[in-house]
Amino acid sequence: MSLETFQQLNWSIMTPEFIILGVIAVLVLCDLFMPKTLDRKILGWVGIAAVFAAMAATAAMVGGPVQSILHDTFRIDSFSLAFKLLLLCGGVLVLFLAVSYEPKDGVERYQAEFYYLFLAALLGAMVMTSSGDLITLYIGLELLSITSYILAGIRKFHLQSNESAMKYVINGGISTAITLFGMSYVYGLTGTTNLLEMANKLVTLANSNHVYLLTLAFLMLVVGLAFKLAAAPFHMWAPDVYQGAPTPVTAFLSVVSKIAGFVILIRILLTVFGFAATKGQGSMPILYDMQNYLAVIAAATMIIGNVVALRQTDIKRMFAYSSIAHAGYLLVALTSLTTNMFDSIWFYLLAYLLMNLGAFAIIQVITEKAGGTAIADFAGLYRRAPVLAVAMGILLISLAGFPGTAGFIGKLNIFLGAFYAEPAHYVLASIMIATTVVSYFYYFGVMTQMFFRPPADDSKLNIPFGILVVLIVAVVGSILLGIMPNIAFDFMQNNLDIIGDFFK
Template sequence: MDEAVKNVLDWNWGAMAPELVILGAATLMTILDLLLPAGRDRRPLAWLGLAGILVAAFLVWRNVQAEPTHILYDMYRVDDFANAFKLVFLAGAAFALLLAVADVGPGGEASSGEKAIRDRGEYFYLLLTGLLGAMMLASAADLIVLFVGLEVLALSSYILVALRRQYLPAVEGAFKYVVNGGIASAITLYGMSFLYGLTGSTNLLAVGEGLRDAYVSGNAYLVYVAFFFLVVGVAFKIAAAPFHMWAPDVYQGAPTPVTAFLAVVSKAAGFALLLRLLLTAFLGLANPLDGSPLLFSELNVYVGAVAAASMIIGNTVALRQTNVKRMMAYSSIAHAGYLLVPFASLTTMVFSQMMFYLVAYLFMTMGAFAVIQLVARDRGSEDLRAFAGLFRRSPLLALAMTLFLLSLAGLPLTAGFIGKFYLFLSAVGREMYALAAIMVLTSVVSFVYYFAVIRQMFLRTGEEGDPGVRVPPTVGTVIALSAAATVLLGLLPDPALDLLAHTFNFSEMFLPLAE
């Protein structure tokens, strides 16, 4: 390096303030958890965490307005791409935290019995460290930082899944998650080693330039190998077929708030990884014969195949599930497939498309898991039949759940419909009709299992004279906010679309930043 080495403290650490706040909150929670007597209620810790998230969200929003910046020679970028994803993570983690409070609260599933969670402090602060990992991942512009973020998120998630120590499915799920996650990390790392080997740099922008040379200088097949390994690693993270096998067991075994966290935050982090890593590194590659970018003409076919497989497998296998959380796991696999469609049919819209759908998905999935959590603890079962007669018992809850399911199915006047419409657009625009057809037709298949829940709620009668489901205020808040957002994004998507198109400047991602 030619220029004088900068003093560590000379960098603009203020840009990292959101992460530092989360880190601080998590540390404080850990220390308080240690100091508090064993019998004391741990729930106030969650409020501390929530306060941290709100402050961090505010700081991220301030970063959106500010110019993009970087720290430590472009290892850590604070650009709008990162900011947008961070906001999704923060919202998802806040919702998961609210659900977790109710989970260990009086009457909660994890408050006593087989499914009890004893380490309640961990329950709350591990959600925060997981969030921290996801946020680092979004900002990472260097393979090392990227991998550290990925691992911080993954390790937190493993423990979170295993929190219900006496509950056998939880142990099974956690074990599968660790093994599968470990393999995925190894594969990702292996893919990254190719990138480093080919380019001699860990900085993503430098990797992108180096790959271009490597590709034309006879190492094309190594570039392909690196791409495949990275896609496999990402596919594990977002639970896309054929690397989805862990998802149903993990989703079923984990406490419902953690399932929601995995379905939303962890999956969104996977998409951040996908875009940041693969776009920055591979976008510059072009076919030497006709100059067409590889990501548009060759590599995208493989991503398209993963998307198609996820949509088909997720939606058809979900048909056979009787456990609602397993069903939601397959539904989330299908959604990973939908979300891959804009990447497979790459256009400049890819960021807004994915972000809009992720936001819609955040609300409908969080809302659905919130209702599932309440029903499961009320009935003591996660079976589809637990929903029988919900409309009679708690009509508002049933209507909210119907809204979330309709949105997941992509029916009109919901966020899911607009989101899916937007996703289709690039597939049709790029004339990838097979992919578009798979997407619409598998969506129809998904009607069947989403409506199976609706059928239970409205058409089956539960036991007569059942009292309504008790809704704790924290879960009530999550459901109300999610329902409002699902309707609002479905009826008036303009502000959100406008925000994505104009306020967030996603192309900052490719900008070489000045010192």
């Protein structure tokens, strides 16, 4: 590529990524040259500003045409914009948590890394949303994963943090290997890594041996990517890692990392397997053939997540299982494969982002104060800090999917799709509703602690500014989207034609 063609490329569509990348570089340099005595927290605020700028740059592209550069490896379509906005929202809220994170034993020595590693992980996730090629997808995935490993273990002298990082690396490595293995089959069959070209080649797939290979590739990809979603069978890392990692990192893993996981899963499944015919041209695509496997994974994820959460006494472990359960709900939407799938997954992820990050904000305050992560530390919160208790109550109600909150509308949307699909997924949707009832037990268990039990110590809790911001956004957002969900639905409907753009 000559310099001239290099300059002619439409680099402006990568503005959000460049903003984040530039700020990471600046932060690294600043950290190097800043005197040791200076508080690195200011760098965190710079990071927040950068994410806001990237958000504005992304929002400016909403409603525009589908564009791609670098041989279609990087593309901007409605799908990537919609999910990139979600990632950036999640990222900025996590950074607000990070600047307020002050555990008793301290992370001051690594504080600056703490901020720019978040940005790097976010960058990886953003690249994933915009990839049109397996190579860029994989690079995004690895950037996200490797930075997450470091983040999980960033508290160098904290035993649990070390343990969680170790487990995360090993599990992540295995699942990445499986994913790559799956990708290699698809590459071998088509001779290309570009997703749309693959889709075109697979339409005419005739050899039944190839179908067999493709099925194998499908299973390996789904299983491998289940790791990022924290879905069964690769969910076991979640409780240990969530418990040991610093709370903002846990929040990041449970929200941003999960959104990225869904992005890559949807992108690969729909383009590669959405058209790959099983019995000659025009026959049922392999994705529809494999719906039952997705349904089994979804059901197993919901059941495992919700049932095991019942037995937890540690709040972060409980939220790990809860986040596994929510991945299961989202997989129900993916399994249904109705045309409103994008809307319902996007809306549910938005709702989940708000309620989960809000809940982690409160968990961060409580666990920092108590020095442990037991659910019992929430006892008497209503007496100690009524505002926090009520906010947590609202967020838990949203997580449990009660009406009046975003969580309910999100679930409604998923049910609607599951029952509308032909053939309708009665069993899967019923499992989802039943396991939702099971989830009342553990969500209300926290409520019992907060409202019914007397406090162990009466000391007041002070709420740092960053936490306050996250809480206000989360609580107001959860209620607003629960009462007027059309704000989000109309935004999607009027600006983003995901289905129309997806295969252009």
